[in-house]
Amino acid sequence: MRVLLVEDQIALSKALRQGLEEEGFAVDTALDGEEADAKARTTQYDVVILDVMLPKVDGLTLLKRWRQGGVSTHVLMLTARTTLDDKIAGLDSGADDYLTKPFELDELLARVRALVRRSHQVKDPIIKIYDMNIDTAARRVTRAGQSIHLTPREYALLEFLAFHRGKVVTRTMIWEHLYDEYDENTSNVVDVYIRYLRNKIDKGFEPALILTRWGEGYMLRAEDDPPPVKEGKEKEGKRKV
Amino acid sequence: MRSTRSLLIVYFLALLGVGLGVVVILADRVVTRALDEKERTAAEAIDLRTLERVRNEQEKFDRELLTHARLIARIARREYLPQSDAERRKFDTQLLPPSYFAGFGPTFSLWAVTWHSGLAQQPRRGGSNPNPQFLYWSLARSYLSNLRIDELYLKPIDDDDRILDYVQINGTFGSVRRSENLITAGFVLPFERSRVDKVLEDWTYDEVHLPGAATGRRVIFKTPLPIQAPGFDRFRPSQGRPAPADPSQYIYIHVARLSNELEHHVATFRSEAADEKTVLQTGTVRTVGWIRLTLAFIAVLTFLACLLGSSWLIRRGLTPLSRLSDAVSQVSEKDFRLAVERDELTTELQPIHTRITETLDQLRMAFEREKQAVADISHELRTPVASLLATIDVSLRKPRTAESYLQTLKDCRAITKQLSQLVEKVMTLAYLDAGQTKVAQVPVDVMDIATSCAAVIRPLAEAHGLQFEMKSDGPIRVQTDPDKLREVLTNLLHNAVEYNNAGGRVELDVSSDPENVRFRVKDTGIGMTDEVREKIFERFYRADSSRTATGVHAGLGLAIVKEYVDRLGGSISVESEPGAGSSFCVSLPAA
Numbered sequence: 127m128r129v130l131l132v133e134d135q136i137a138l139s140k141a142l143r144q145g146l147e148e149e150g151f152a153v154d155t156a157l158d159g160e161e162a163d164a165k166a167r168t169t170q171y172d173v174v175i176l177d178v179m180l181p182k183v184d185g186l187t188l189l190k191r192w193r194q195g196g197v198s199t200h201v202l203m204l205t206a207r208t209t210l211d212d213k214i215a216g217l218d219s220g221a222d223d224y225l226t227k228p229f230e231l232d233e234l235l236a237r238v239r240a241l242v243r244r245s246h247q248v249k250d251p252i253i254k255i256y257d258m259n260i261d262t263a264a265r266r267v268t269r270a271g272q273s274i275h276l277t278p279r280e281y282a283l284l285e286f287l288a289f290h291r292g293k294v295v296t297r298t299m300i301w302e303h304l305y306d307e308y309d310e311n312t313s314n315v316v317d318v319y320i321r322y323l324r325n326k327i328d329k330g331f332e333p334a335l336i337l338t339r340w341g342e343g344y345m346l347r348a349e350d351d352p353p354p355v356k357e358g359k360e361k362e363g364k365r366k367v
Numbered sequence: 368m369r370s371t372r373s374l375l376i377v378y379f380l381a382l383l384g385v386g387l388g389v390v391v392i393l394a395d396r397v398v399t400r401a402l403d404e405k406e407r408t409a410a411e412a413i414d415l416r417t418l419e420r421v422r423n424e425q426e427k428f429d430r431e432l433l434t435h436a437r438l439i440a441r442i443a444r445r446e447y448l449p450q451s452d453a454e455r456r457k458f459d460t461q462l463l464p465p466s467y468f469a470g471f472g473p474t475f476s477l478w479a480v481t482w483h484s485g486l487a488q489q490p491r492r493g494g495s496n497p498n499p500q501f502l503y504w505s506l507a508r509s510y511l512s513n514l515r516i517d518e519l520y521l522k523p524i525d526d527d528d529r530i531l532d533y534v535q536i537n538g539t540f541g542s543v544r545r546s547e548n549l550i551t552a553g554f555v556l557p558f559e560r561s562r563v564d565k566v567l568e569d570w571t572y573d574e575v576h577l578p579g580a581a582t583g584r585r586v587i588f589k590t591p592l593p594i595q596a597p598g599f600d601r602f603r604p605s606q607g608r609p610a611p612a613d614p615s616q617y618i619y620i621h622v623a624r625l626s627n628e629l630e631h632h633v634a635t636f637r638s639e640a641a642d643e644k645t646v647l648q649t650g651t652v653r654t655v656g657w658i659r660l661t662l663a664f665i666a667v668l669t670f671l672a673c674l675l676g677s678s679w680l681i682r683r684g685l686t687p688l689s690r691l692s693d694a695v696s697q698v699s700e701k702d703f704r705l706a707v708e709r710d711e712l713t714t715e716l717q718p719i720h721t722r723i724t725e726t727l728d729q730l731r732m733a734f735e736r737e738k739q740a741v742a743d744i745s746h747e748l749r750t751p752v753a754s755l756l757a758t759i760d761v762s763l764r765k766p767r768t769a770e771s772y773l774q775t776l777k778d779c780r781a782i783t784k785q786l787s788q789l790v791e792k793v794m795t796l797a798y799l800d801a802g803q804t805k806v807a808q809v810p811v812d813v814m815d816i817a818t819s820c821a822a823v824i825r826p827l828a829e830a831h832g833l834q835f836e837m838k839s840d841g842p843i844r845v846q847t848d849p850d851k852l853r854e855v856l857t858n859l860l861h862n863a864v865e866y867n868n869a870g871g872r873v874e875l876d877v878s879s880d881p882e883n884v885r886f887r888v889k890d891t892g893i894g895m896t897d898e899v900r901e902k903i904f905e906r907f908y909r910a911d912s913s914r915t916a917t918g919v920h921a922g923l924g925l926a927i928v929k930e931y932v933d934r935l936g937g938s939i940s941v942e943s944e945p946g947a948g949s950s951f952c953v954s955l956p957a958a
Contacts, residue, residue, distance in 0.1 A: 135754050137754075137755075138753055140760035141754060141778070142761075144761045145760065148765070206746040206747075208749075210744070226749075228753035229750070229756070231764070234757075253451070264668055
C-alpha cells in the first residue's frame with residue numbers, strides 16, 4: 127500500500143517513514159504543501175497522512191483543493207491542534223480521519239490500515255479466501271490453520287491481491303502500490319515477489335490461490351469461484367491426517 | 368441580596384407611608400378640630416337656646432303670675448266687671464260697700480278703738496281740731512281694708528284641675544286676705560311692707576316658701592285701691608285746713624306658685640339640651656369615625672395603587688439596567704460582545720456601556736492572545752514531542768542493530784535539545800510576564816559584551832558564508848544588565864545570520880551619545896515587508912513558516928528581545944526592505 131506522508135518536521139517524518147515502511151507500506155514523503163500537492167496529483171496513493179501546519183500551503187487548504195479537484199484519496203489529518211474546532215475544521219475540509227500530536231505509532235498505523243481497508247471497500251479486517259485467513263489488523267496470514275510467515279513486502283503484495291480478489295491486477299498496479307518513489311527496481315521484481323508468495327501460501331496447499339493471467343497480470347482466486355478440484359481438498363485433508 | 372427594584376419600592380413605600388401618615392394625621396387633626404369647633408358652637412347654640420327657653424319659661428311663669436296679680440288688682444279696683452249676673456253678684460259682694468261696715472258690730476267696736484287712738488293722735492299730729500269728715504276718712508282708712516274678693520278669682524285652675532296659685536292680699540293697714548289653699552295650710556306668705564316698698568315700683572318677684580316645704584315664686588303687685596266711701600267727696604275737710612291725704616289705700620297682691628312646675632320645665636329643657644348635646648357628640652364621634660375610616664381607606668387605596676404603580680414604574684425605569692445586566696451576564700469567553708446597543712440604553716447607562724464594551728474588548732483581546740499563546744505553545748511543544756515519541760516507537764518495534772539504536776538516540780537528543788530550547792524561551796517569556804525577572808544594574812563596558820557576542824557569531828557567520836563586521840567608538844561604560852544585553856545582541860545576530868543570503872554581510876555597529884547607547888545589527892538578507900515588520904515582535908510570529916522545520920525558530924526570539932529591551936529601559940526599532948536586508952537598532956539609556 128502506498129502512502130504519502132506530508133510532514134514538515136524532519137525528525138517526525140523520518141521516524142514515521144521508517145515505521146510505515148517496516149509495516150510494509152511504500153512511503154513517499156513531502157515537506158511542504160506544494161510538494162505534497164504535486165505528488166498527490168500524479169500518483170494514486172492509498173492513504174495520505176497530512177500535517178495541518180505546513181509551509182507554503184497549509185494542510186486544510188491543500189485538502190480542500192484536492193477535494194475540489196477530484197482527488198478522492200483517503201486522508202488522515204495529523205496536527206498539534208487539539209481543540210474541537212480544529213478537528214471539526216479538519217473533518218469538514220474532507221479529511222477521513224484525524225489524529226493529534228503526540229500520538230502512539232500503533233494508533234497511527236491502525237488508523238492507516240483502517241483507511242486502506244476503507245479505500246478498498248473492505249470492512250472486515252479478516253479476509254477469508256478458501257482456507258486462507260488474512261488478518262489485516264495483526265498482519266498475520268494462516269492457511270488451513272497453519273501460520274504463514276511473510277515479509278512485509280510479501281504481506282503487502284498478498285493484501286493488495288486480496289483487496290482485489292477475483293480481479294486481475296496488473297504488474298504496474300502492483301508496482302505503483304507497493305513501491306515508493308525511490309525504488310529503482312523494475313516491475314520484474316513483482317514476478318519475483320509473486321513467486322516468493324506462491325512458495326509460501328500455495329505450495330503444499332490446494333487449490334492454488336494465486337492465478338496467473340498471462341499477458342495481463344495476477345489474480346487472487348475469488349471465494350465464489352467454482353471449487354476447482356474436489357479431490358484436492360480431500361487430498362489435502364488426507365495429507366494433514 | 369436584595370434587588371434594587373425591591374429596595375426602591377421599599378424606600379418609596381416607606382416615604383409614601385410616612386407622607387400618607389402625615390397627611391392623614393393632619394387631615395384627621397384638622398377635621399377633628401373643625402368638628403369639635405362645630406360641635407362646640409352647636410352646643411353653645413343649644414345652651415343659648417336652652418337658656419332662652421328657660422328664660423322664656425320663667426318669663427312666661429312670671430307673666431302668668433303677674434297677669435293673675437293684675438287681674439286681681441283690676442277686680443279689686445273694679446276695673447274689671449264680671450259680665451254675668453251671678454258673677455256680678457259675687458263680684459259685688461266682694462266690693463266693700465259702706466253699708467257693709469256700717470252695720471257690722473265688730474267693725475264698729477274697732478272703729479271706736481280706732482277713733483280713740485286715731486282721734487287722739489291725729490289732731491295732735493295735724494295740730495288742729497278734728498272734724499267729722501276727717502274722722503270718717505280715718506275710719507274708712509282703718510276699716511276699708513277688710514278685703515274681700517271672691518275665691519273664684521284667686522285660683523286659676525289648670526287643665527288637670529290643679530289649683531296653681533297661692534294668693535294673698537295685704538292691705539296697707541294690715542288686713543290680709545288669703546286664698547283658701549293658704550288658709551287651709553295655715554300658711555301666711557311673709558310680707559314686710561317696709562322692705563318690699565324699698566325695692567318695689569309696681570311689682571316685684573321673689574322666692575318664697577310655700578306650704579308643704581315647697582319653694583315657689585311669688586309676685587307682689589302693688590296697686591292703689593281708691594276708697595269710694597259714700598259722701599267722702601262731699602265731706603271735705605274744712606276751709607283753712609289742708610285736705611287730708613288721699614285716703615286710698617294700697618293693696619299688695621301676692622300671687623305665688625310652686626316653682627317645681629318651672630323647674631320641671633327647666634329640667635326638661637336642660638335634659639333635652641343634654642340629649643341634643645349627646646346626639647351631637649355621638650354624631651360628631653360617628654362623623655369622626657367615619658372620616659377616619661374614609662381616610663384610612665383612602666390611605667390604603669393610595670398605598671396599594673402606589674405599590675402597583677411604583678412597582679410598574681420602577682420596573683419600567685430599571686428596564687435599561689436589567690437589559691444591561693442581562694447583556695453583561697450573557698457575556699462569555701466565547702462571545703465578548705455586549706448584547707445590547709449603546710443607543711438602547713438611557714444616558715446614565717451609556718458611559719457604563721462604553722466602559723464595559725472597552726473593557727470587554729481589552730479582555731477579549733487579552734483572552735485571544737492568551738488562547739493563541741497557549742495554542743502556540745502547545746503546538747510548538749507537541750510537534751517535537753510527537754517526533755520524539757514516533758522515533759522511539761519505531762525504534763522499539765523490533766530488535767535493531769547497535770548502529771540503528773545509536774542513530775535513534777542521536778535523533779532523540781537533537782529533538783530533545785530543540786524542545787529544551789523552546790521550553791527555555793517559553794519559560795523566559797513566562798517569567799517576564801510574571802514579573803519575576805530581575806534586572807541587574809551593573810557598571811559594564813558594553814564594548815566587552817558586544818565583542819564577546821561577536822566572537823560567538825563570527826564563526827557561525829563564516830560557516831554560512833557571510834562576512835561579519837563590527838564597528839565601535841571605543842569603550843562605553845553604562846549601568847545595565849550584561850546577561851540580558853548579551854542575550855539581546857546574540858539573538859539579533861543569530862537572526863541576521865539565519866535570514867541572510869549566502870555571500871552577504873552582517874554588521875554590528877555600537878555607538879553612543881551623551882544620552883543613549885545604540886547597537887545596530889544590520890544584515891543583507893531577505894528583509895521583510897512592512898506587514899511583517901509590524902508583527903515581528905509578536906510571540907510565535909514567523910515571517911516564513913517554512914523555517915519552522917528547524918524548531919529553534921518558534922517565533923519567540925524577537926519577542927524575548929523586545930521584552931528584555933523594555934526591561935532595560937531602552938527601545939528597539941527595525942528598518943527593512945524586502946530583498947535588501949534588515950537593520951535592527953537597540954537604544955539603551957547611557958546613564
